[in-house]
Amino acid sequence: MQMDFSYKVTWLHKINPSLKFIIIIILFIHLLMIHNINFIINYMLGMTILYLFFTGHPWKRLLIISIPFILIFLTSSTSMIFFGKGEITWIKWGLVHITEESFFRGLHLGFRGIIFATLGIIFALTTRPVYLFYSLMQQLKLKPKYAYSFMAAVRLIPIMIEETQTLHYALKVRGVQNHKGFVGFYKKLKSYSIPMLSQSIRKAYRIAIAMEAKRFSDTVNRTYYYQLGFSKFDMIFMFYFVIMILVSYYAAINHPYFSILDVRDNG
């Protein structure tokens, strides 16, 4: 199956991958410290702008990719909304107990989940894995044996997917019955994982031997096919977040959507 996965290269693609990675981790830590739902909503809008207009991928693809976002919102928020602690009861129905506090805390978690997802997708859509590992080696001094192993493994993924397809057809042709429940799950897991694992291990072993035969070594002063550095786009990226966070914060303080400023349970 051939899939068209072409895209326009935008400034987001030209950012140093290591820097992008570190900024995303810093944003993650920052997000964990935000408990104000108004701030989170503004933050989410800022991310959405980046996702919709600057990844360089066509609209249709962006829409399809964002379908699971609804699921993330649901998984992150529902149990908190239905079963969270709180004082001001809205609905009580059997075990379900929705309170004002739990409702907003659930929404907060849902929005936060969407922000993390958007950040992750932005990174995945705008970073080529090969550049990421070259950059990790050059800027963050990741050992070449880890980086090259990873790149070799990433190259094997299309083959693995094809093998899974073949395996699926083979099992179908031979009339393998599906069982239900945990036993069925185990049988299915086994029938796929054993051939996949054994093939992959054999392949990995052969690749490693071939690499060593070609004198692959862990020396520090090696040369690189791709040289990655920093550019003005890195500054733009950092400024975008600084400005976005300041504006979101200002708007959250002066024009809040809800009167709740901290979603945690204080009782």
Next chain:
Amino acid sequence: MKKGLKLTDILVTIIIALLFGIIYKLWGPLYGVVSTFGLQIEQLIYGMWFIAAIVAYLIIRKPGVALLAEVAAAQGEFIFGGEWGVVTLVFGLGQGLAAELIFAAFRYKRSDMFIACLAGVASAFASIGIDYYYGYVADLAIWNLLIMFGARVIGAILISGIFAYLIVQALEKTGVTNLVRPASSEDYKALN
């Protein structure tokens, strides 16, 4: 002998991890669908996300493999555009470290079903610890919180403990594990 993991070990570990990384990625939507039933039953399948560390360790049986496998699997899920983004990496690191500590506590000598289950439970605790900060889980009603913990630990024992062990047992029959495992005392005895 040189200390640390050789290129072969690393490559095999990372390829196993990426294989599970694909499963981890596919697990996200499944988890989402199951969780809409409510009452935390999705926690029963959460254990799948601990499996890479344990399977990789049971296959290669060397220090550092469990941690590397779990982080690599999480990294794989991340670069394939997993639903939880960078959160995955934090969980991967925590879960991998927890499993690694269990294997280290037994000096990397044991690789039976018990130790696999123990490592699974340790990973489950690590994930719960991270959830404490990330998911405000302490603010859930207490009975709900207990169901969540219980289901996650049971799922961990079943999937990442028992299933992982049985898979590696079955894999041993293919003979492929002999390629990557260090020689054991039985191998030396067989030489005499």
